[in-house]
Amino acid sequence: KNATLAKEGLLTLGGESRCATYETVEYQAPAEVAKGQRLKIVLLTPAYFANGWWPANFDWSRWVGPAAQWVSVALGKPLPISGWDIVRREPKALYHYVPAGSVFYFENASIPTVPFTETPDAALPAAQMGFGRIAVGTWNYLNS
Numbered sequence: 748k749n750a751t752l753a754k755e756g757l758l759t760l761g762g763e764s765r766c767a768t769y770e771t772v773e774y775q776a777p778a779e780v781a782k783g784q785r786l787k788i789v790l791l792t793p794a795y796f797a798n799g800w801w802p803a804n805f806d807w808s809r810w811v812g813p814a815a816q817w818v819s820v821a822l823g824k825p826l827p828i829s830g831w832d833i834v835r836r837e838p839k840a841l842y843h844y845v846p847a848g849s850v851f852y853f854e855n856a857s858i859p860t861v862p863f864t865e866t867p868d869a870a871l872p873a874a875q876m877g878f879g880r881i882a883v884g885t886w887n888y889l890n891s
Contacts, residue, residue, distance in 0.1 A: 793844035
């Protein structure tokens with residue numbers, strides 16, 4: 748059954764049913780970035796990539812466009828995430844995610860229009876669980 752939430756309120760969150768507040772906000776698409784721009788992508792929520800912090804085919808074009816080139820990354824400690832399969836009464840597979848706060852740097856990049864994450868095999872799509880949310884900025888070389 749689909750539940751409709753009020754614009755703001757209280758809810759229980761997590762396995763320990765912690766109390767949390769929420770509010771809905773209007774989505775605003777990011778401003779257009781000049782072609783050939785250097786983008787800084789900051790993870791606001793964890794993200795999953797098949798090769799640690801690299802995508803499955805080592806190709807970032809799905810997110811930042813075919814001309815983009817990866818330059819650098821500042822990573823936090825891998826974040827292990829699993830769960831419990833209620834039906835089978837056993838733990839779900841454990842996956843290591845790139846933690847929130849990690850920063851990816853690209854040149855000649857476009858702003859991602861899809862969540863910045865892949866989906867682990869046999870798991871609910873990570874984007875549906877809120878993973879791969881980002882903040883986007885630009886960057887310059889220190890002496891340019």
